[in-house]
Amino acid sequence: MLTHGSPPSPGAGEGHVRNRVALLLALVGVAAALALPFLGFAPNRLLSGKPVPLWDVLHAAPASAWTALLPGVLLLAAPFLPPSRPVLTASAVAGGLFTAGLVWLAGTHAGTLAATASPAARTSFGAGFWVLAATGLLAMADALRRLHLGAWTGAWVRFAAGGAVAGLVALELAAGRLDQLSILKEYANRSDVFADAVLRHGALVLAALLPTLLIGVPLGILAQRSPRVGRLVFPVLNLVQTIPSIALFGLLMAPLAALATLLPGLGISGVGPVPAVIALTVYSLLPITRNMAVGLEGVPDDVRQAARGMGMTPRQIFLRVELPLALPVFLTGLRVTLVQAVGLAAVAALIGAGGLGAIMFQGLFANALDLVLLGAVPVILLAVAADALLTLAVALTAGNRDRAMTGGASA
Amino acid sequence: MIALERVTKRFGSWTAVDAVSMTVEEGEFLVLVGPSGSGKSTLLRMMNRLIAPDSGIIRVDGADIAGLPPEALRRRMGYVIQSVGLFPHWTVERNIATVPDLLGWPRARVRDRVTELLELLKLDPRRFRTAYPHQLSGGQQQRVGVARALAAEPRVLLMDEPFSALDPITRGALQGEMAAIHRGTGTTIVFVTHDMDEALALADRVAVMDHGRLVQCAPPLAILTDPASGMVRDLVGREEWGLKRLAVETVARRVRPEPAIPPIPGPPVSSATPLHRALSEMVARGADRLPVVDGEGRPAGVLHLADLVRDPSAPPPVSPPVSPPVSPPVSP
Numbered sequence: 001m002l003t004h005g006s007p008p009s010p011g012a013g014e015g016h017v018r019n020r021v022a023l024l025l026a027l028v029g030v031a032a033a034l035a036l037p038f039l040g041f042a043p044n045r046l047l048s049g050k051p052v053p054l055w056d057v058l059h060a061a062p063a064s065a066w067t068a069l070l071p072g073v074l075l076l077a078a079p080f081l082p083p084s085r086p087v088l089t090a091s092a093v094a095g096g097l098f099t100a101g102l103v104w105l106a107g108t109h110a111g112t113l114a115a116t117a118s119p120a121a122r123t124s125f126g127a128g129f130w131v132l133a134a135t136g137l138l139a140m141a142d143a144l145r146r147l148h149l150g151a152w153t154g155a156w157v158r159f160a161a162g163g164a165v166a167g168l169v170a171l172e173l174a175a176g177r178l179d180q181l182s183i184l185k186e187y188a189n190r191s192d193v194f195a196d197a198v199l200r201h202g203a204l205v206l207a208a209l210l211p212t213l214l215i216g217v218p219l220g221i222l223a224q225r226s227p228r229v230g231r232l233v234f235p236v237l238n239l240v241q242t243i244p245s246i247a248l249f250g251l252l253m254a255p256l257a258a259l260a261t262l263l264p265g266l267g268i269s270g271v272g273p274v275p276a277v278i279a280l281t282v283y284s285l286l287p288i289t290r291n292m293a294v295g296l297e298g299v300p301d302d303v304r305q306a307a308r309g310m311g312m313t314p315r316q317i318f319l320r321v322e323l324p325l326a327l328p329v330f331l332t333g334l335r336v337t338l339v340q341a342v343g344l345a346a347v348a349a350l351i352g353a354g355g356l357g358a359i360m361f362q363g364l365f366a367n368a369l370d371l372v373l374l375g376a377v378p379v380i381l382l383a384v385a386a387d388a389l390l391t392l393a394v395a396l397t398a399g400n401r402d403r404a405m406t407g408g409a410s411a
Numbered sequence: 412m413i414a415l416e417r418v419t420k421r422f423g424s425w426t427a428v429d430a431v432s433m434t435v436e437e438g439e440f441l442v443l444v445g446p447s448g449s450g451k452s453t454l455l456r457m458m459n460r461l462i463a464p465d466s467g468i469i470r471v472d473g474a475d476i477a478g479l480p481p482e483a484l485r486r487r488m489g490y491v492i493q494s495v496g497l498f499p500h501w502t503v504e505r506n507i508a509t510v511p512d513l514l515g516w517p518r519a520r521v522r523d524r525v526t527e528l529l530e531l532l533k534l535d536p537r538r539f540r541t542a543y544p545h546q547l548s549g550g551q552q553q554r555v556g557v558a559r560a561l562a563a564e565p566r567v568l569l570m571d572e573p574f575s576a577l578d579p580i581t582r583g584a585l586q587g588e589m590a591a592i593h594r595g596t597g598t599t600i601v602f603v604t605h606d607m608d609e610a611l612a613l614a615d616r617v618a619v620m621d622h623g624r625l626v627q628c629a630p631p632l633a634i635l636t637d638p639a640s641g642m643v644r645d646l647v648g649r650e651e652w653g654l655k656r657l658a659v660e661t662v663a664r665r666v667r668p669e670p671a672i673p674p675i676p677g678p679p680v681s682s683a684t685p686l687h688r689a690l691s692e693m694v695a696r697g698a699d700r701l702p703v704v705d706g707e708g709r710p711a712g713v714l715h716l717a718d719l720v721r722d723p724s725a726p727p728p729v730s731p732p733v734s735p736p737v738s739p740p741v742s743p
Binding site: 300302303304305306307308309310311312313316321324325 | 459461481482483484485486490492494495496497498499500509510513556559569
């Protein structure tokens with residue numbers, strides 16, 4: 001899972017650069033701060049905004065706002081500091097605080113601008129904000145990686161660090177510091193449908209997950225036990241993956257509509273959640289089935305043989321030996337499936353399945369970028385959360401055991 | 412203990428085991444030896460029903476194993492394989508406890524048994540109990556593998572080339588351990604190897620297999636002095652035959668119970684020393700006599716070089732291996 005970056009170069013004497021990744025991030029951050037607009041300010045939601053550079057934001061901000069960016073100073077210095085444990089820990093904390101601070105700064109400045117402008121005026125995030133926020137998070141991730149915490153502790157720490165940044169932003173949200181940002185103004189307009197959309201989105205993903213597991217897990221087990229089944233199943237599932245999602249949604253409309261006229265009582269229709277769930281299931285089958293099969297395939301033969309020789313029944317061999325050993329690889333497949341399904345469910349809004357995709361497409365058709373963001377940001381957060389949770393689960397199940405077992409089949 | 416009657420196993424057109432009949436006595440250390448493909452592993456794996464014979468009968472304690480539930484049979488027999496096959500997701504303790512857990516032993520008894528076995532196999536329980544297999548060296552892993560096979564106090568231990576993948580020093584240590592465990596517990600052991608030296612060192616009886624047939628089944632000395640065929644002689648090795656011949660006997664067999672007069676310089680050798688070591692000692696010291704002591708360190712007599720060259724208790728000299736007397740294959 002972890003790829004080890006370039007080792008600290010011993011001969012980097014000239015500039016005393018100790019961490020090239022941190023240096024790159026610092027340079028990108030400085031360039032973004034200077035050259036890209038931090039915010040955009042528009043008189044209303046349909047007009048494109050006037051760029052607001054970071055310098056203007058800081059100029060207008062109260063002195064307290066500056067402190068929000070103080071962690072950035074450490075990030076600028078980090079490339080030249082020795083990669084000791086305290087320095088790396090401080091860099092990780094600084095990366096997280098820097099990102100949270102940027103959000104806070106953006107919210108504060110939006111409030112300042114709103115005080116003098118019409119209620120229709122919008123302050124939205126600019127390219128500079130996104131790049132700087134990303135450098136903060138990447139600096140955090142890089143510092144955590146360089147701490148070499150081991151699979152188990154590392155997974156927990158990464159999970160906690162991500163949670164801490166999310167928690168800080170959530171606090172700013174709860175305190176109302178971000179209310180004047182355009183994305184939250186859009187939210188205020190649609191708070192009634194937003195919660196429904198999030199729930200609907202989650203429900204679509206989970207509704208697809210259940211049949212996926214019910215079909216994919218046995219299919220994976222079968223495919224591993226019988227090569228003939230595998231030769232039949234995997235080409236089909238691979239082919240399905242290559243169909244563009246919109247095309248698949250469209251393809252399902254006609255037969256389902258026909259089915260609906262034949263069996264009117266079942267609540268089936270060519271549009272809406274039913275074809276969406278079917279399509280999501282079909283897409284999710286490949287990673288689940290394949291990783292189940294690959295996970296079982298990875299169980300060493302001698303281990304199986306020993307289990308049999310010890311007098312375990314086939315059922316005991318499967319439940320006590322094969323399944324636990326295949327679990328990390330299977331969970332990796334579940335992670336891929338969930339992240340993919342969260343994204344695909346957004347597209348399903350096109351066939352009337354609802355969810356966060358509906359908000360995104362409304363924004364797209366209305367040319368309201370902030371509305372698109374109101375749909376897209378929660379989709380990203382859902383995907384990131386699912387990814388983080390499952391990554392943690394993989395690390396916990398792989399635990400102390402042989403690392404060779406868990407490396408195999410991440411997609 | 413285990414009786415095989417005309418046991419045959421074919422894989423397609425290839426006959427892996429061809430009408431083998433033999434018995435393994437209670438408490439015996441029987442070593443199946445032969446080149447690869449000779450059917451020795453297949454024969455072993457039929458004894459705990461990992462492989463079903465095509466014809467023939469295998470009895471354990473008089474009962475035809477074809478009529479026994481295979482899992483119950485296997486839980487009564489320890490099983491050790493070359494690649495160890497420890498469960499990588501379980502600690503050493505849980506690995507060793509596999510069969511006791513399957514048999515539903517109470518927790519405290521399992522725990523005590525694990526401690527006992529770790530100590531028996533010279534693994535410090537405090538250090539190894541909670542370790543995972545990947546943290547162990549190859550030799551330590553196979554020690555755990557042997558402990559796991561012994562856990563439920565089986566009366567029979569089946570070992571399929573258990574030490575072939577280990578380096579010579581580790582292998583030697585584990586062979587010594589196995590000999591001690593066999594002496595200490597009286598467990599019946601059926602041990603498969605392709606290494607004749609290992610077979611001669613460990614076995615009460617050596618069963619030589621070739622092309623699925625049992626060629627000879629005899630004590631190590633008889634295998635050396637009276638090989639049933641050229642193939643057995645080749646397996647023993649024509650080179651250093653004399654040294655191997657000496658290696659299967661101890662000083663106790665050839666010592667003269669006489670006082671060491673005149674006194675012999677140098678430390679005495681134990682009566683349990685294999686004769687080839689004693690010979691090596693004589694060469695190293697430039698002496699043709701060695702003082703011998705028994706297990707408690709009391710003087711037990713003198714070993715003479717002449718008695719190594721010719722066994723005083725066996726009147727007809729051993730025939731040289733080049734032209735042995737032709738004798739039919741020994742089958743019990």
